[in-house]
Amino acid sequence: GIQVEQSPPDLILQEGANSTLRCNFSDSVNNLQWFHQNPWGQLINLFYIPSGTKQNGRLSATTVATERYSLLYISSSQTTDSGVYFCAVGKGGSEKLVFGKGTKLTVNP
Template sequence: GIQVEQSPPDLILQEGANSTLRCNFSDSVNNLQWFHQNPWGQLINLFYIPSGTKQNGRLSATTVATERYSLLYISSSQTTDSGVYFCAVSLSNTGKLIFGQGTTLQVKP
C-alpha cells in the first residue's frame, strides 16, 4: 500500500518565524489533503492539493506529483498555529485517506 512520511516529526518555533513541513508519498495519488488537528482533536481542512500550488492567508502548499512530495508553508507563525499537521493521500477522490504520522508544531510566544 501507499506509504506516507512526514518530516520533521516535531517542530518548535518562536512566534513570527516561518516553517516548511514536508510530506513524501510512495505512489501516484489522486487526492492529497493537509489537515491541522487542534488540541481538542478536530481535524481542520487546510488544503486539497493533489498537484500545483495554493495559498490561503499565511499558509500555502505545493505538491509536485511527479516527484511524490508536498510542502506546507507557514509564514509569520502564531501561537494558534500550534497542533499536529497531517498530510493524507488517496488513490481516489472519495476513497480511504492514508495519513502520515504528523508533524507536531509548537509556537512559543
C-alpha cells in the same frame, strides 16, 4: 498500500518565524489533503491539493505529484498555529485516505 512519511516529526518555533513541513508518498495519488489537528482533537481542512500550489493567508502548499511530495509553508507563525499537521493521500475514487504520522508544531510566544 501507499506509504506516507512526514518530516520533521516535531518542530518548535518562536512566534513570527516561518516553517516548511514535508510530506513524501510512495505511489501516484489523485487526492492529497493537509489538515491541522487542534488541541481539542478536531481535524481542520487546510488544503485539498493533489497537484499545484495554493495559498490561504499565511499558509500555502505545493504538491509535485511527479516527484511524490508535498510541502506546507507557514509564514509569520502564531501561537494559534500550534498543533499537529497531517498529510493524507489517496488514489482517488473510492480509495481511502492514508494519513502520515503528523508533524507536531509548537509556537512559543
